[in-house]
Amino acid sequence: MSSRPVTSPDRIYRSPAGIAGGVVLLVLGAWLGADAVISGTGRTPWLALAGLLFAVPLVVAFTIRPAVFGNEDRLRVRNPFRVITLPWATVASFRSGYSNEVFDEEGTKYQLWSIPVSMRARRKAQRLPRQRPSRRGQEPTEQEQAPVDRRAVGDKSMDELRELCEARAKATTSKGEPSVRWAYEIIAPAAAGAVLLVILVALG
Structure with a gap:
């Protein structure tokens, strides 16, 4: 019976502040985007969808995704x-x-x-x-x-x-x-959103 080498678990280093900021931006973007899609008229819903397609991957890329x-x-x-x-x-x-x-x-x-x-x-x-301050009148603990x-x-x-x-x-x-x-799962949707935004703006 062959034995496989056991790989140690990863030590993971992430930025809690970056993750928190990313979550706030995503919630805000989802709220504004949903309002534009539901209440908007004309090209506004399409512009909102294209903007979300472009912005959401970038927000994830720079806030939630980074890790070591x-x-x-x-x-x-x-x-x-x-x-x-x-x-x-x-x-x-x-x-x-x-x-x-x-x-x-x-x-x-x-x-x-x-x-x-x-x-x-x-x-x-x-x-x-x-050093940590000791309590007055007492010997400092270890x-x-x-x-x-x-x-x-x-x-x-x-x-x-x-x-x-x-x-x-x-x-x-x-x-x-x-x-x-390369993280094509981030690059592809962001590029698609950018192209769609350019097309919508060009069509006027």
Whole structure:
């Protein structure tokens, strides 16, 4: 009886703020679009449908879709219009500046959309005390003596990915070739909506 290798579950990194913003935009768009389709006259319902066909995939692409998945074998980056798969052996470095990025061995850069950089969060984290304050008149507990992690959430995520890459880069199962797949499920409906909008506007 042959045994198959067990793949570890993915660590998933997403932006809660981005997802929340996307849901709000989709609800607002659905409300306005439905009102235009039901109550509109002339070409208005068709323009509303074309606008939704164009806008909804883009909203999903830039807010809800982005995610980074990491397990013991590879890093998978789901950006608005592409899915990049990088076995750990092909990852050269990570960089955090005004955006979070990963580089492969050939120097190709891929942005990690789902791990945004917040300069405000960094400054706030740096202002945190190094230790938790102890209760007045009492010896600090072990928990109070423990240092506070001063890193921003995005920086913590990047450090976790760096550690995972360093630990797994030489593993046999972490070898392979990088792959990039275009997200046609996003591109196709958005392009169709754009073409339909242009046609409707041109027809006057």
